Amino acid sequence: MTTPSALPATEDAAAAELARLAAEIAHHNHLYHHDDAPEISDADYDALVRRNAAIEAAFPQLIRTDSPSRQVGAAPAGHLAKVAHARPMTSLDNAFADEEVTEFVDRIRRFLRLSADEVVALTAEPKIDGLSCSLRYERGALVRALTRGDGQVGEDVTANVLTIDDIPRRLPAGAPAIFEVRGEVYMAKADFAALNARLAAEAAEVGKEARQFANPRNAAAGSLRQKDASVTADRPLRFLAHGWGETSAVPGDTQAEVVAALRHWGFPVSDLFARAETVNDALAVYRRIEAVRADLPFDIDGVVYKVDRLDWQARLGIVGRAPRWGLAHKFPAERAQTSLQAIDIQVGRTGALTPVARLEPVTVGGVVVTNATLHNFDEIARLGVRPGDRVLVQRAGDVIPQIVENLTPDADRPPYVFDWLCPACGSAADREEGEVVYRCTGGLICPAQRVERLSHFVSRHALDIGGLGQTLIEAFFHDGLIASPADIFRLSEEQLAARKKDGRVWAGNLVRAIDERRRVPLDRFLFSLGIRHIGEVTARDLARRYRSARALGAMLRSAVHLFRTTQPQIGEPERKFVLRRDRLLVARIDTAGIGPEVGHALIGFAAERHNRDVVYDLLRQVTVTDVVHETRTSEVSGKTVVFTGTLETMSRDEAKTQAESLGVHVSGSVSKKTDLVVAGPGAGSKLKKAAELGIRVIDEAGWAAIVGAVD
Ligand SMILES: NC(=O)c1ccc[n+]([C@@H]2O[C@H](COP(=O)([O-])OP(=O)(O)OC[C@H]3O[C@@H](n4cnc5c(N)ncnc54)[C@H](O)[C@@H]3O)[C@@H](O)[C@H]2O)c1
Numbered sequence: 001m002t003t004p005s006a007l008p009a010t011e012d013a014a015a016a017e018l019a020r021l022a023a024e025i026a027h028h029n030h031l032y033h034h035d036d037a038p039e040i041s042d043a044d045y046d047a048l049v050r051r052n053a054a055i056e057a058a059f060p061q062l063i064r065t066d067s068p069s070r071q072v073g074a075a076p077a078g079h080l081a082k083v084a085h086a087r088p089m090t091s092l093d094n095a096f097a098d099e100e101v102t103e104f105v106d107r108i109r110r111f112l113r114l115s116a117d118e119v120v121a122l123t124a125e126p127k128i129d130g131l132s133c134s135l136r137y138e139r140g141a142l143v144r145a146l147t148r149g150d151g152q153v154g155e156d157v158t159a160n161v162l163t164i165d166d167i168p169r170r171l172p173a174g175a176p177a178i179f180e181v182r183g184e185v186y187m188a189k190a191d192f193a194a195l196n197a198r199l200a201a202e203a204a205e206v207g208k209e210a211r212q213f214a215n216p217r218n219a220a221a222g223s224l225r226q227k228d229a230s231v232t233a234d235r236p237l238r239f240l241a242h243g244w245g246e247t248s249a250v251p252g253d254t255q256a257e258v259v260a261a262l263r264h265w266g267f268p269v270s271d272l273f274a275r276a277e278t279v280n281d282a283l284a285v286y287r288r289i290e291a292v293r294a295d296l297p298f299d300i301d302g303v304v305y306k307v308d309r310l311d312w313q314a315r316l317g318i319v320g321r322a323p324r325w326g327l328a329h330k331f332p333a334e335r336a337q338t339s340l341q342a343i344d345i346q347v348g349r350t351g352a353l354t355p356v357a358r359l360e361p362v363t364v365g366g367v368v369v370t371n372a373t374l375h376n377f378d379e380i381a382r383l384g385v386r387p388g389d390r391v392l393v394q395r396a397g398d399v400i401p402q403i404v405e406n407l408t409p410d411a412d413r414p415p416y417v418f419d420w421l422c423p424a425c426g427s428a429a430d431r432e433e434g435e436v437v438y439r440c441t442g443g444l445i446c447p448a449q450r451v452e453r454l455s456h457f458v459s460r461h462a463l464d465i466g467g468l469g470q471t472l473i474e475a476f477f478h479d480g481l482i483a484s485p486a487d488i489f490r491l492s493e494e495q496l497a498a499r500k501k502d503g504r505v506w507a508g509n510l511v512r513a514i515d516e517r518r519r520v521p522l523d524r525f526l527f528s529l530g531i532r533h534i535g536e537v538t539a540r541d542l543a544r545r546y547r548s549a550r551a552l553g554a555m556l557r558s559a560v561h562l563f564r565t566t567q568p569q570i571g572e573p574e575r576k577f578v579l580r581r582d583r584l585l586v587a588r589i590d591t592a593g594i595g596p597e598v599g600h601a602l603i604g605f606a607a608e609r610h611n612r613d614v615v616y617d618l619l620r621q622v623t624v625t626d627v628v629h630e631t632r633t634s635e636v637s638g639k640t641v642v643f644t645g646t647l648e649t650m651s652r653d654e655a656k657t658q659a660e661s662l663g664v665h666v667s668g669s670v671s672k673k674t675d676l677v678v679a680g681p682g683a684g685s686k687l688k689k690a691a692e693l694g695i696r697v698i699d700e701a702g703w704a705a706i707v708g709a710v711d
């Protein structure tokens with residue numbers, strides 16, 4: 001996030017930056033409010049918003065109609081019903097420095113034309129980090145709950161809200177006939193940690209990667225905005241009231257009086273709510289709340305001031321996205337110093353390597369922090385951190401904290417060097433020109449990536465082994481039945497049958513489905529290996545270019561030799577070396593129509609001994625068929641065909657090979673995905689199934705006609 005601090009010099013530059021900021025902020029709004037999964041910290045987000053505001057202040061003529069300064073939140077998500085608010089739900093203007101609070105009160109005085117000695121009493125209370133929710137009561141009954149949405153239209157979360165114990169179902173007798181209570185739905189810090197731990201444990205049980213919420217605010221939002229309210233019921237949500245929307249009568253003349261009424265009606269309101277008659281008193285409340293911030297059971301990110309007198313609030317009204325009578329005075333990000341003990345590398349499911357700082361445990365804002373993200377290796381270089389350094393750590397609305405600064409840059413320690421190896425499997429790590437992320441090249445053997453790769457291997461567009469899906473792959477992997485693609489072909493009927501009660505038939509079918517894939521066309525074979533950048537189309541291009549596994553293998557062997565024998569020159573920076581090596585390689589392999597990054601990925605894969613072992617092992621189980629008639633096309637190209645019954649003029653295998661040469665996908669069983677069934681004498685259940693599904697059935701002669709009609 002490098003936003004220049006000087007304002008743009010020209011109108012053109014300003015307009016361009018405003019356009020860029022509008023797009024960037026909209027993107028982050030969507031991630032945050034819509035997906036409950038922000039990518040950047042709140043501090044970084046706030047910096048973008050302030051930059052936008054500063055440029056708009058200097059160039060008011062350039063304020064865009066879609067300016068972020070005019071918008072609240074994000075449009076409601078599609079999975080919940082949308083309902084318009086009776087009164088808009090606004091946001092709050094932000095202040096970071098004490099002077100901005102003084103200015104806020106001065107502005108109010110000017111607007112209301114108050115004399116300098118007139119008291120402008122403010123209320124002050126914590127700004128809870130949750131999501132706002134409006135609860136509508138009619139004749140005492142809770143009839144509807146809405147999220148803020150974009151301020152005008154919210155999402156209906158009535159059923160979800162009914163699962164929250166803090167929220168009264170009814171107002172006591174004597175309450176106004178119509179009353180909308182507004183407040184925050186939030187999750188306590190401890191509940192949040194327990195929820196993430198529970199999600200992790202549940203995911204581990206089924207061998208999946210856990211969905212983890214970045215912070216309590218996202219957890220609260222993600223839990224409330226569920227289509228299925230029983231999921232919400234399972235999540236420890238809480239509520240704190242701080243305002244109101246449409247009402248048939250207001251129970252008081254001041255903010256403090258209405259809040260007291262809300263408390264009286266049974267709504268939780270903040271214990272730290274206070275009234276201040278001067279700016280200094282308000283700032284004193286701010287400091288008092290800041291001092292206990294870390295000890296509160298929930299996250300807060302500032303203090304909210306509101307003009308206490310409601311007649312003044314009414315006169316002040318709303319400007320743009322926020323009321324003129326309210327202000328959010330934000331706290332700085334919570335920071336602490338600690339030691340960096342080690343830099344570990346985590347391997348993601350797709351092989352991306354992320355460095356993580358292991359820290360001497362330290363309390364930051366009431367949360368014990370032991371890790372911080374370092375994002376990537378460029379970030380390590382930028383910070384200049386090495387194990388042993390003292391570092392400044394910050395938590396800004398995010399649970400994964402960041403390292404802000406190295407406090408001991410001059411200590412006599414060598415710089416951190418990454419050894420270019422995947423810590424999970426020892427394979428070489430590599431990154432492409434222009435990318436910051438290193439990836440493990442040991443896809444097929446890397447434990448961090450195996451399940452993902454094995455699932456890909458059997459998937460429909462790869463080997464397409466019917467009946468063998470992600471769930472079974474995961475189960476087989478966890479039980480030690482399979483670790484590599486070749487293992488799938490070594491599964492025995494006995495082994496499988498033992499897994500299920502009466503599992504004989506199932507096991508037999510599965511083994512047969514696997515056996516049917518022992519012949520595999522080169523393009524499918526290539527695609528099934530899950531090499532980065534080698535998707536279906538590229539695999540087909542490669543297969544068409546090299547035609548046989550043999551020719552492709554020969555090219556790879558010579559390229560790999562070059563790859564291994566090219567060494568960095570003394571003092572040559574890594575990036576330069578990689579570039580130079582790539583140029584040599586690209587010259588060696590014929591990349592016409594394929595592109596250098598594919599060449600790079602292919603060679604990186606082949607250069608890894610482990611990968612070659614996996615492929616050789618696999619080649620003992622399967623036969624890769626050459627691409628011979630790759631230019632032939634016919635009406636059946638790209639279709640899924642099933643052969644059944646006895647074929648008279650050729651063997652089943654020959655028919656299959658011939659079909660595959662036409663780009664036909666030959667399947668062993670009839671399903672909705674089948675396009676055509678070729679039936680010979682003696683065809684039984686498959687034929688029946690085809691008739692049931694209304695699939696076209698032809699005989700061998702019909703097939704021969706199609707095959708003969710190739711152009
Ligand atoms: N990290 C990201 O990508 C990202 C993206 C978008 C927004 N954000 C964060 O979201 C926030 C901006 O969103 P916003 O428009 O909701 O503004 P806001 O959260 O700063 O302030 C407005 C909201 O504060 C809430 N609030 C909490 N306590 C309150 C109280 N006592 N009285 C009144 N209101 C109270 C209300 O729900 C109100 O809608 C910022 O903190 C921003 O950093 C982050």
Ligand SMILES: [Zn+2]
Binds near residue numbers: 425446448
């Ligand atoms: Zn690895």
